[in-house]
Amino acid sequence: MRRRINMGKYEALAKEIVQQIGGKENISSLTHCVTRLRFHLKDESRANDGNVKAIKGVVSLVKSSGQYQVVIGNHVPEVYEEVCKVANLSSQNTSVDHHGKQGVWATLINYISGIFGPCLAVLCASGMVKGFLSLFVFLGLMNEAQGMYQIINGIGDALFYFFPVLLGFSSASKFGMSPYLGAVIGAAFVYPDLQGVDLSVLGMTINVTYTSTVLPIIFTNILAAWLYKKFNKVIPDVVKTFLVPMLVMFIAVPIGFCVIGVAANWITQVITDLIMAVYGFSPLVAGLFLGTLWQILVIFGVHNGLVAIAIAGLMTTGSTPIFSTITATTLAQGAVVFAIWMKTKDKDLKAIALPAWISCIFGVSEPAIYGITLSRMKYFIISLIGAGLAGAWVGFTGVLTKVMGGLGIFALPSLLAQSTSDFINVCISILIAIVFSFTLTWIMYDENKPSKEVSKTSLKQKKLKA
Template sequence: MKYNQLAKDIIANVGGRENVKSVVHCITRLRFKLKDESKANTEVLKNMDDVVTVMKSGGQYQVVIGNHVPDVYKAVVEEGGFQSEKSVDPEDADGEKGSVLNRFIDMISGIFTPILGVLAASGMIKGFNALFVAIGWLDNTGGTYQILNAIGDGLFYFLPILLGYTAMKKFGGTPFLGMVIAMALVYPALEGIPSAGDPLYTLFAGTVFESPVYIEFFGIPVILMTYSMSVIPIIVSAFFAVKIEKFFAKVIPSVVKMFLVPMFTLLIIIPLTFIIIGPIATWASQLLGQATVAAYSLSPVIAGFFLGGFWLVFVMFGLHWGLVPIAINNFTSQGYDPVLALIFAHSFALAAAIAAVWIRTKNPKMKTLSPPAIISGIFGVTEPGMYGIALPLKRPFIFVIISSAIGGALLGLFGTTGYVMGGLGVFQLPSFIPSEGIDITVIGAIIAALVASILAFVLTFFFGDINKNDTAITETPAEPDTDKTKNDVKNEVIVSPLKGKVKNLADINDTAFASGALGQGVAIEPSEGKLFAPVSGTVTALFPTHHAIGITSDEGAEVLIHIGMDTVQLDGKHFKAHIAQGDRVERNQILIEFDMNGIKKDGFDLTTPVVITNHSQFEITTINEQEIKSQDLLIELKAK
């Protein structure tokens, strides 16, 4: 078999067969679950001729191969003696989900990711509102200010309701139950009781947990807390609510299950939350907030140097999810947060380093990738620049870390602090403005960003060794054997396989596609769940889950279409194929139908890359970002 030696090398460098718990594949990559990832030789794998890159995410060790991954997978299964598409380890078959850290990261990301966009948007509105007051554009007693403040503050006040939904969904319960629990926690009549009269008595008098008791529940004292804008209480409550709901779902007859299960669940979990879970979780959140602020106070400069410098590293390994909820908790329990403020400079440093690459590079592809990555970096989106340019070139990434660390130290020195959960990049700046108006902490943030940017630019420009290493960007995976050779390809017009909006490939949330390593092309945000043939040719690859397809056109172009991000995890759910691998297809023929609402409901991004995997044989012209209909011109190929 052609890929037997490659398979042997891959198995050896993931730590050997005994280190592999399971291996499956999607349309472009081998997805290993390893017993010990430290035994894998990641750098060796990355430097193999037939390996694009290596990625680690969600407990999976992903070896990105390209669109011939099915052949490599077969060789890996054969050489390793693994079970095809199945677990090779009983522990994995029983549903083991990785380390405690991986499970924690997965839990946090699952709860917070769905609301981060609107959370950042609300914070930005609050930040800009404070900015408008500080520069005299608005009066903080006027109606305009009040309405803008309501827009920005409403989400934070009712944050437990959103978290109730996402937490219940993540833990496997009914999301609306989580919302109802949270609604009870922020119910105005209960929140107003402490201000209406004297307490009945006081619990834990003389301790840090001293708590007045205003009401009782069947004689049991209830410690009323302020749960609006809280984070931890509703998450803990949702965790136990799922256990209760599942218990009643097993014992209550099906005929009355629809209303009795939620009724008994709410009757148990809400009083339990008010009496036990809520107070304990609130105290824990307050202690957590005080602990992080105290640690920051010991040395803001060192804290800034560490967090600023290593933030991009945290993002690479998903560890930043451990800090984001701490920051959100600080906002809700302390009213401010220094943690996320310390990473303000990193995106500007990255954008500046890429600007230096853009000026110095002689590589046409890098010239194309750099401008959108610079713009993304300025607005706080670092993945395209980090994975597509800085990391492959190595030195620019190191210089960005150094510059970001110095910027973080300056932010600590100036005492820059966030007062709302705002955006990233330039949109984070307004969140630093205190109620008194612009002060040295805000000016210090601007200085820190400028220093980090200038330093990153200068270091990369003069010492980046850019043109020596730019082949790291242009290396592409070995292409599968087809009947077409380089001399067989001809000019080709690729029409859009979808109706929707065209996006820049470098801006999508998948590093392998965004970097261009899997091919050149565009991405489409679909508005209709039908995929049509963009060319006439042969279906050379159709993944069993029907989420991705490869077509070799009559003119020799190899087109790869991947519907959505990570949709391989749906295991074919929501997809229906009208063709099979090996079929002859004609342009505009329907290939696959997919349920957009179902895919979105399951939490997956529908952004669909459309790339030419043998792009080195063509000069490629793509259309700009715009709305497009299926069969409209999408990509023009001119044979070299």
């Protein structure tokens, strides 16, 4: 019964959102991340921004990088499914090519969000499986000789090994091609007999490995999607169902495997080497900068660009400084909100501060940012400084992420899969972020100087909680 009630609530929310953004005919594409519905609208002037912000269940509205981002919160997947139903969109393929009015940067962010966003939840989950497995071994509950250990280890490794299959699916959806065809192309890239062996093709010897790669399948699917659309226009309907995907695979996979993939791997290596060179120049300064910057990127919804770079680096070289550096950012935000919750006498503010703090612990900071700290800029800046100091410590101690984990405190188990020292140093960075942010907020908190928008935001958040 409760499930039905929830779905009914989300259905009403979805209908209101679609209506206020100009109707289903105004939607050209839709994806979602951890907390946001990311629309690309045909005409943003048809959307009523004020009414969207006032909808019960909407935390905030962000317009950035050509996207109309409706911030929902942790239950965004359920709302996304309802919006897809209301707007008659497929939840597996909501992208249509209407990017002509966007700039290059906006279009790039749009595609990155659409390709990587659907994969992030299972990426984090797989990393957490690896982390908890290491914890079980550390506690003596399992050992590497046990069959159950090998099964769980396989669960944790599977996604990373076969990552091109998932990216094949999501990128095909974004490029307007059958996602199942994209997944098959990704599977061809990781076919075991083709990995790391000498292949003689047109007089050239090719030796490549595409397991755990990112860019090769994405770039190949750009070609595949172009072929898919061209063939669909000229091939008769009676044979189109099987002939189009066959021709696409015949052409795209060999070219992708032998040419595009090789070039993409080289590009990935160059980008990764460049990032590590900048990081190596001064890890402390790099950590301070990224730790401070991260929550600002989250506000504008462009943080997925760095996430994509981090994932590519992790898959290519086995490590990245980005994830370890930003681990404490949401916890710094949470410490500020928790201090406000303890200090304030405002019942409305208390009502939203506690759930916002809990969300931060689990790695989701948007409710805290949009509901509390952004309208009280002094405290938002405190969280930025706390996160920056934590990032500086991570850079100073040289902690790199080698096993992708979850968000917030759920990032910690995966660090046990690396080393005890990495785990301890990230815990110290979290302690730095929490102690600094909480203490400074506690000292500087002044309830007599509220923002003009506080009462409005608080009331809306109270309704959201209800």
